[in-house]
Amino acid sequence: xxxxxxxxxxxxxxxxxxxxxxxxxxxxxxxxxxxxxxxxxxxxxxxxxxxxxxxxxxxxxxxxxxxxxxxxxxxxxxxxxxxxxxxxxxxxxxxxxxxxxxxxxxxxxxxxxxxxxxxxxxxxxxxxxxxxxxxxxxxxxxxxxxxxxxxxxxxxxxxxxxxxxxxxxxxxxxxxxxxxxxxxxxxxxxxxxxxxxxxxxxxxxxxxxxxxxxxxxxxxxxxxxxxxxxxxxxxxxxxxxxxxxxxxxxxxxxxxxxxxxxxxxxxxxxxxxxxxxxxxxxxxxxxxxx
Amino acid sequence: xxxxxxxxxxxxxxxxxxxxxxxxxxxxxxxxxxxxxxxxxxxxxxxxxxxxxxxxxxxxxxxxxxxxxxxxxxxxxxxxxxxxxxxxxxxxxxxxxxxxxxxxxxxxxxxxxxxxxxxxxxxxxxxxxxxxxxxxxxxxxxxxxxxxxxxxxxxxxxxxxxxxxxxxxxxxxxxxxxxxxxxxxxxxxxxxxxxxxxxxxxxxxxxxxxxxxxxxxxxxxxxxxxxxxxxxxxxxxxxxxxxxxxxxxxxxxxxxxxxxxxxxxxxxxxx
Ligand SMILES: Nc1ncnc2c1ncn2[C@@H]1O[C@H](COP(=O)(O)OP(=O)(O)OP(=O)(O)O)[C@@H](O)[C@H]1O
Ligand SMILES: [Mg+2]
Numbered sequence: 276x277x278x279x280x281x282x283x284x285x286x287x288x289x290x291x292x293x294x295x296x297x298x299x300x301x302x303x304x305x306x307x308x309x310x311x312x313x314x315x316x317x318x319x320x321x322x323x324x325x326x327x328x329x330x331x332x333x334x335x336x337x338x339x340x341x342x343x344x345x346x347x348x349x350x351x352x353x354x355x356x357x358x359x360x361x362x363x364x365x366x367x368x369x370x371x372x373x374x375x376x377x378x379x380x381x382x383x384x385x386x387x388x389x390x391x392x393x394x395x396x397x398x399x400x401x402x403x404x405x406x407x408x409x410x411x412x413x414x415x416x417x418x419x420x421x422x423x424x425x426x427x428x429x430x431x432x433x434x435x436x437x438x439x440x441x442x443x444x445x446x447x448x449x450x451x452x453x454x455x456x457x458x459x460x461x462x463x464x465x466x467x468x469x470x471x472x473x474x475x476x477x478x479x480x481x482x483x484x485x486x487x488x489x490x491x492x493x494x495x496x497x498x499x500x501x502x503x504x505x506x507x508x509x510x511x512x513x514x515x516x517x518x519x520x521x522x523x524x525x526x527x528x529x530x531x532x533x534x535x536x537x538x539x540x541x542x543x544x545x546x547x548x549x550x551x552x553x554x555x556x557x558x559x560x561x562x563x564x565x
Numbered sequence: 566x567x568x569x570x571x572x573x574x575x576x577x578x579x580x581x582x583x584x585x586x587x588x589x590x591x592x593x594x595x596x597x598x599x600x601x602x603x604x605x606x607x608x609x610x611x612x613x614x615x616x617x618x619x620x621x622x623x624x625x626x627x628x629x630x631x632x633x634x635x636x637x638x639x640x641x642x643x644x645x646x647x648x649x650x651x652x653x654x655x656x657x658x659x660x661x662x663x664x665x666x667x668x669x670x671x672x673x674x675x676x677x678x679x680x681x682x683x684x685x686x687x688x689x690x691x692x693x694x695x696x697x698x699x700x701x702x703x704x705x706x707x708x709x710x711x712x713x714x715x716x717x718x719x720x721x722x723x724x725x726x727x728x729x730x731x732x733x734x735x736x737x738x739x740x741x742x743x744x745x746x747x748x749x750x751x752x753x754x755x756x757x758x759x760x761x762x763x764x765x766x767x768x769x770x771x772x773x774x775x776x777x778x779x780x781x782x783x784x785x786x787x788x789x790x791x792x793x794x795x796x797x798x799x800x801x802x803x804x805x806x807x808x809x810x811x812x813x814x815x816x817x818x819x820x821x822x823x824x825x826x827x828x829x830x831x832x833x834x835x836x
Contacts, residue, residue, distance in 0.1 A: 447667075449663055449667045450667055452632075452637050453663055456657060456659060456661040457657065457680055457684055457728075458732070546671070
């Protein structure tokens with residue numbers, strides 16, 4: 276052999292050294308400042324609001340000051356918690372129904388063209404139903420409890436179906452076809468290729484469904500319940516106890532954000548770390564190599 | 566040394582049926598102005614343990630042919646025989662390595678490579694061990710627990726080759742496996758494929774549009790013209806085995822390449 280050979284020569288794309296399995300050095304650890312940006316906006320708004328309330332002194336039933344709302348949140352915490360429990364229970368139960376039904380429908384629609392033709396238009400049409408108008412009817416037809424669950428499920432199942440169908444359909448067909456040539460049966464392809472491929476999209480739908488579910492529960496309670504934050508805010512506005520209404524709204528916001536965060540946490544568990552890390556990059560990070 | 570151009574039906578061995586055979590495959594895709602024929606009576610054979618290359622211009626229907634052979638698409642006419650017998654519902658009997666790597670992004674490299682054994686019902690630990698051994702064989706030790714996106718294009722292609730190695734039960738369909746790689750990496754991969762083929766002796770049909778690659782790797786090179794694809798001619802590659810990529814520097818190689826180029830020109834692919 277004429278050409279000199281370097282003992283260390285290797286294929287051009289071989290690594291300089293075997294990298295450690297998980298490469299933990301690059302992973303971003305949550306810094307204490309992570310939650311700070313989220314607090315800037317409410318802080319500014321509350322400060323402005325409180326200042327305006329102190330200068331303009333509007334009547335309290337018209338616009339209570341943040342301090343008055345904070346007082347209501349604390350003084351009536353027992354009552355608020357009693358109603359919040361009902362709202363949380365309705366939201367979670369309705370959301371569970373919505374996710375179950377939504378995922379099943381998504382599987383069906385993504386699987387078969389005729390199922391898509393028969394079902395999908397009606398899924399879309401269901402979202403044009405004026406919820407406020409049918410809510411009282413639902414309460415009359417069913418009992419208040421199932422009526423509320425139906426309402427939550429009605430508003431929350433839609434994003435699950437759409438995200439699920441698009442997620443399953445967006446899968447790279449090459450992946451499924453390749454594993455089929457290695458002997459994979461349809462069941463295996465569903466489990467290991469189609470569903471994992473659809474999960475990121477599905478979680479987007481779930482996040483939306485979680486927030487929609489809270490709205491659905493409040494509308495239901497407003498129309499047809501005695502317990503729950505929706506019913507409570509109806510009662511308090513009727514009695515001109517506006518600070519308590521705002522306190523209920525604060526609770527609802529908290530429930531919505533908590534549910535959204537819970538779904539995101541679930542996503543972190545469901546998607547393997549590295550795969551997820553790529554997905555969660557910001558648009559700016561995507562334009563660089565990180 | 567004998568070189569010849571012949572119809573592909575020549576040279577059928579009497580004793581062993583070809584591992585893979587196609588007879589008169591036709592397929593047309595519906596187009597705006599009527600059907601567009603893509604396969605126009607493709608016939609070919611791959612004997613047991615033989616490495617056959619198919620060269621043809623881009624868009625001539627090579628990937629479509631592999632889909633039909635793999636059982637992912639049904640031809641309009643013609644049949645596919647495996648071990649001499651018609652093979653309807655053959656998906657899963659010939660392992661396809663597609664043009665892109667097609668690794669599952671949500672599984673680690675080792676799990677991806679273990680797909681074949683896992684599907685064959687091998688226990689998890691055993692399959693994992695086989696996958697790690699195969700990865701070491703293709704020079705990817707240390708990357709078993711990485712996800713595919715953390716690998717370079719060439720490394721991903723090697724992982725895909727390792728997966729094919731474990732999944733392919735003796736017959737591989739390789740669709741331009743090294744088409745997207747730079748020349749140096751490609752030469753390394755060709756050497757690797759030659760070594761793996763010598764070790765395992767699978768029956769291989771390799772699609773490529775790199776004439777040198779076809780001659781370095783194959784026992785026979787089939788030439789397809791522009792769409793619709795038909796096998797227009799064959800070059801028997803008489804270069805000695807075992808080979809390495811250096812064989813492409815030999816005078817014999819140059820002569821074979823001359824033959825192959827002449828054949829390709831006849832098909833109209835150079836026009
Ligand atoms: N699903 C499809 N519908 C309609 N036409 C198709 C379809 N798939 C492929 N074709 C057409 O069939 C022809 C052959 O495609 P194919 O992918 O088999 O080519 P190829 O020989 O593999 O090309 P390349 O070397 O670029 O990979 C192309 O002209 C393409 O336009
Ligand atoms: Mg192709």
